[in-house]
Amino acid sequence: MNVSLVEEKISKRTKAIVPVHFTGYMTNMPELIKIAEKNNLPIIEDACQSILGSINNINAGNWGITGAFSLHPLKNINVWSDGGIIVTNDKKIDTELRLLRNHGLINRDSVEILGYNSRLDTIQAIVGNWILPKAKSISEERILNANFLDSKLSKIKAIKIPPRPKNYRLVYHLYIVFAEQRDELLNYCIDQGIEAKIHYPIPMYLQKGVSFLNHKKGDYPVTDKHCNEIITFPCDQHLDKEQLEYICKTVKNFYESEI
Numbered sequence: 001m002n003v004s005l006v007e008e009k010i011s012k013r014t015k016a017i018v019p020v021h022f023t024g025y026m027t028n029m030p031e032l033i034k035i036a037e038k039n040n041l042p043i044i045e046d047a048c049q050s051i052l053g054s055i056n057n058i059n060a061g062n063w064g065i066t067g068a069f070s071l072h073p074l075k076n077i078n079v080w081s082d083g084g085i086i087v088t089n090d091k092k093i094d095t096e097l098r099l100l101r102n103h104g105l106i107n108r109d110s111v112e113i114l115g116y117n118s119r120l121d122t123i124q125a126i127v128g129n130w131i132l133p134k135a136k137s138i139s140e141e142r143i144l145n146a147n148f149l150d151s152k153l154s155k156i157k158a159i160k161i162p163p164r165p166k167n168y169r170l171v172y173h174l175y176i177v178f179a180e181q182r183d184e185l186l187n188y189c190i191d192q193g194i195e196a197k198i199h200y201p202i203p204m205y206l207q208k209g210v211s212f213l214n215h216k217k218g219d220y221p222v223t224d225k226h227c228n229e230i231i232t233f234p235c236d237q238h239l240d241k242e243q244l245e246y247i248c249k250t251v252k253n254f255y256e257s258e259i
């Protein structure tokens with residue numbers, strides 16, 4: 001989220017601000033908090049990709065009235081199917097969320113509000129309880145891997161590393177850099193056995209599902225530019241040094257063979 005553009009979008013209909021801490025790189029929360037307070041709006045953080053990410057040592061999910069974390073199998077910590085966590089310090093929201101997840105039942109027989117069947121099933125809860133204490137070491141390993149990739153890839157002129165602000169803790173749900181000849185590089189890496197990807201090739205504003213918003217191509221030029229230049233490389237905690245070296249060597253080989 002480009003926080004400098006938020007205030008002009010606020011209207012009478014705005015009920016909350018929902019920053020998405022995309023890739024493990026948090027939205028500029030110190031600035032966003034100022035805007036939210038000035039306009040008397042709550043912040044709901046989508047921290048699904050940023051568990052244990054922080055700014056000024058304050059974790060993702062601790063800035064807004066609530067923070068949401070996904071436990072989908074592709075996330076930094078995960079269960080074996082679907083699950084998630086909402087954190088809040090607000091007693092009223094806490095009570096309402098607990099009701100909502102279980103049909104609004106306040107006890108066995110009484111429906112206090114209309115709710116959902118959103119309970120985490122027991123098997124997933126066992127997996128979640130097992131992995132939760134590992135969240136810290138998992139993010140530390142991802143950070144080490146990303147730092148290694150940064151140090152090597154930054155030496156390649158055709159690769160641009162995004163900013164790494166010192167007061168941010170980036171937890172690298174996705175390790176993304178900008179690359180010249182991106183599509184050719186992507187295909188080359190895939191051919192060489194690297195699971196490189198684009199997150200995401202079709203920007204949200206051009207998805208069919210939101211066509212009712214009447215956006216047209218070019219409405220979001222920064223998004224479009226990123227879409228054409230970004231490439232994601234693996235950097236998860238299961239990779240070893242040799243595999244990380246292989247990614248860097250492969251990218252280097254691609255540009256050297258292009259000259």
Ligand SMILES: Cc1ncc(COP(=O)(O)O)c(C=O)c1O
Pocket residue numbers: 020021022046048049069070071072082083084
């Ligand atoms: C930024 C973001 N928000 C929300 C979600 C949705 O999470 P879930 O699939 O666990 O509901 C995801 C996961 O794909 C995500 O990456």
